[in-house]
Amino acid sequence: MNEAEKVLDFNLWQACAGSMARIPPVNSKVFYFPQGHAEHTLIDVDYGVLPKVPPVILCRVSSVKFLAHLQSDEVYAKMKLVPIRDEDDGDDDLEAWETNDSSPRFSSLAKILTQSDSNNGGGFSVPRYCAETLFPPLDYASDTPLQTLAMKDIQGKTWNFKHIFRGSPKRHLFTTGWSVFVNKKQLIGGDSVVFMKGENGDLSVGIRRYQRGGFGGPPSLSRWKSTAGKEGDKSSSGDSADSFMEAVSLAAKGKPFEVVYYPRSGTPEFCVKASSVSDAMRIAWHPGMRFRMAFETEDSSRISWSIGTIAAVQATDPAHWPDSPWQCLQVTWDEPDQLQNVKRVSPWLLDLVSNMPIIQIPQFSPPRKKLKLSHHPQFPLDDQFQMPFVQVNNNSFGPNGPLTCCLYDNIPLGIQIPSSIQGARHPLFELPFSGLHLTNDLQFRGFQPIFQRLDLDLRLDNSSKELEKMADIKKPSFKLFGQQIYIEPEIQTGQENSQGCSSDALSDVVQTDKSDGNPVETEKIEVNQRSIFSSGNVWNLNFPPDEHGDDTGHCQAFLDSDNVGKTLDLSATRSYEELHQRLAAMFGLERSEMLSRVLYQDAMGIMSETGNEPYSEFMKTAKRLTLILASSS
Amino acid sequence: MNEAEKVLDFNLWQACAGSMARIPPVNSKVFYFPQGHAEHTLIDVDYGVLPKVPPVILCRVSSVKFLAHLQSDEVYAKMKLVPIRDEDDGDDDLEAWETNDSSPRFSSLAKILTQSDSNNGGGFSVPRYCAETLFPPLDYASDTPLQTLAMKDIQGKTWNFKHIFRGSPKRHLFTTGWSVFVNKKQLIGGDSVVFMKGENGDLSVGIRRYQRGGFGGPPSLSRWKSTAGKEGDKSSSGDSADSFMEAVSLAAKGKPFEVVYYPRSGTPEFCVKASSVSDAMRIAWHPGMRFRMAFETEDSSRISWSIGTIAAVQATDPAHWPDSPWQCLQVTWDEPDQLQNVKRVSPWLLDLVSNMPIIQIPQFSPPRKKLKLSHHPQFPLDDQFQMPFVQVNNNSFGPNGPLTCCLYDNIPLGIQIPSSIQGARHPLFELPFSGLHLTNDLQFRGFQPIFQRLDLDLRLDNSSKELEKMADIKKPSFKLFGQQIYIEPEIQTGQENSQGCSSDALSDVVQTDKSDGNPVETEKIEVNQRSIFSSGNVWNLNFPPDEHGDDTGHCQAFLDSDNVGKTLDLSATRSYEELHQRLAAMFGLERSEMLSRVLYQDAMGIMSETGNEPYSEFMKTAKRLTLILASSS
DNA sequence: CTGTAGGCGTTAAGCCGACAA
């Protein structure tokens, strides 16, 4: 795999990789996570020989190759990364990300192979839509419409399939040629084929191997390494271990290194767009937060979103990677069927759901006296944390209300959560996946202490086991601490939600703190916190007046019927024109659609229409944008 | 291939590797040749990044694993080598070599697959001998004798073959089970199967892939790496390149390193028993020398010997590996059909043939004034070399005489070859492949200047191209420099030849120096040397009286009807008993056979019988031993 | 003794519509 690295047709590569795959463009900045790299390679890291290396390393991508495994056709990307210092930035080539994101998807269709497709008979049932949209038209006048389709696989090899339309009822079938393809590619039921029509009409065929472990499982490559031989699995992991060690060793020295990523491995990307990580780490992640996360549907045909709740924030492997944000969020999912075995995620994969209350973490302040934490003396914090205020929408137990409830969480903590929720230095909610300009005040060294603080807040949380048990309990209700809790998984998304955000009746607030019922175990100064957060439109109420903050201009942008916002730095834009341009890129819209209407709210929640005042004024005032699409206006 | 390195049944491994494969035993000393390693890996070495490394590195073998390629079953050995200094010797474990050499070969038989065996019909014609000696006896009373044979391949997988004896004429056949084996192993006509019966009677089956390039060609592994993919060749060579670079880099630093050797690759071993190399490098290799070399017959069934003549002595790749003895000998073969494309060999692969004259190279003497050699100023030699004396057996042109002629060679040289042929410090003929005690005075640093001197003598020889052309010319005669030369390829070997070695009529000596006929081109002080060496028994005549040398006790031992000698250090042996033991080991004989008769000659050629004088006296006197076998005495 | 050709029976590959989810 060294020299013969012929860069492949990117479109087919992307079609095989799936729409979730986001390979960073050349010259972009990414954070490299050695821990994620190790997980991806499925090796047991020998920490005895692993050089000391930080858990995240800011890098610039110096080259990307889109490749496919010679034996299995499995797609992967090989990236060269150059560690850089914060100062050594130079603007991230955001355009590249944007175009990468919104690159014209060539028409491609995938089908999961059935037993009949892959086992015997040598035939393949072509989905009608596939035959009619991708393949050249058949002569339906004929008794048995017939054609031979030639398509190239990702290695460039051509395969011929006899395509016939017959039977009663009539259907599209591949006959001759199909079984040789299945045999040569060693396809089994559950694997997918991807047909793609290129710009010039040429057809391609790609394959996606069935992922046994599901999301989070091992790459199906293991199916491959062991062909004909017996115990080849380890051989590949040996090589991977070597390349991993090499990468980390070089990264530790600040030298350029190379990584390989199989987008269909099921393990999350370990080279993540730097701004996504930065943005995500500006958020004070906290148990109880509600979020949504994108994932690929089982048939890989589209992206779906799953709603979940943060159960705990804790470094995955504190022994080896203390303070690593990598998959630091333990989560539970509203729908336990999906993502069942995804217990932990990384913050930058999540979108916070807007209709929920705010939990504010107080501003970092210099230590006054040392906190007695025997095993974590490196965190000299003794702020007096108090219980956060807690809100519950009073109709959260109703069957179809617009609210979602979730619960929390006793935090055995030598700390009280403060009631002062004002004066947070950073915006409280910064949403990832935005194509934002990097704010240089929040690079790695910047957010590290923030994260450490969060870590301190939450790593002592012992309730996560309870929460995991909880996740196994079926809807619609379960008991926790003897109290029956109902979960309503549906979230109402709709125009009334976003459009009426300033005028809807405010959610009622119900104090459900249970500390009055259960005596607090004061010996450990333990705070038994259990909260039910409502999803009412409390956003406006608690919007922090941060005109005096150093990040004036940061703003949440919401798209019409969506309740997920993206963060926007208005000070990085100098005119309404530029703003429209950026918003169009962020939401993948035509710029002309921007012209329709952009509403905004100020810190008090008062809504205005854009364009009525100078941009400079608007920039300071606007705290929340809502894009009303032309079609819905 | 990293962890799952299950060490395999050595006997089957050896059976697959063939009898030529000589893997050094653990703890033995070898010379490692990076150049040979590179050739073996079939890569183009990037000399830009290759660290500076000597062409030969003395190492101790710290581990050996006998392995088989998981996909192809191709056998290979993985060796860990530790570079050592000359001083750091400690005796080579010669016993290990001996036992390795003379390890009891388990009964194994190979057959090259015919088209019928491998293509259609799914049957296999079992050679009768194979069926009768290896397989359990059939019930020949039955109408159709039948049995099912289970045998394990080198990976340990069991294969069943229905063995039937039928047809008219009756023959042994494999029917059921054979075609699945052929298909799974992807055998084609020309490949071989090896059947082996172990000590306990268990059967094994191994395979040897057909070697397209023949001797010196690429390993058939390439057939394997490219399955399912398209251009996998390079991928494997990429890996090889990496492992080669890693090995050389470590070796250059004197650190332990690892090499992989495929004995059936067709490329010569690049980890060679140290004493073989040392012994070979004590010989003043010179054009015109006659030798024999062992090679495997085309069907790999046995070892054959091919006779050849040294055409030139010249480093293979002076630019990158100056002074490397690796394949420094350009050779021509008496029988052009065999080993056609073997143009170069390494000295340690050759056995000098005894019945030929001696060309002596003068002793190295300190430089008196610098030689003007613009491109090789590092060789400060200006000895006045004179033309060597040249002998020709006068009946060398006859059709059936016991002599072989060969020719030489104009040496464009600013040097004359000296006539003084006495006083060479080292024995003139030391033959490799002997199981001798290592003489520590001739380690790498020792023989390096010797080789440089040879290199100087001969690297300026421009006639090699002529000689290569010559090799293409068919027998029985050809022209060179306008003179018709006849070649008689047959060498008579037989009892009369060896037994009568001391009493045969001495060969006539004919001076064929042509310098009198052709004016020497004095501007370049070019010596136009053409010599025809006879193969008469001149050995005795020219035997060097080296009692005054520092290597008293070195002796040539000849086996009865063989005209190839092995070198023996009599001083390493303390009694006739020990001598017999060593001789038995050297020639692979029973010790009882030694008792029959061992004759010896002293420096004057006078022959005596052993045992008539004290061993200490014999040790000093004997210069040539002849073993008369019991059967022929 | 053994390689190849060709006969012939058996197996399984591969194409088909019927049927039903």
Next chain:
DNA sequence: TTGTCGGCTTAACGCCTACAG
């Protein structure tokens, strides 16, 4: 609309003998 089933056709596989080198 499309997955699976069973029937049917046909090509490949595989066992065999005859013959010849």
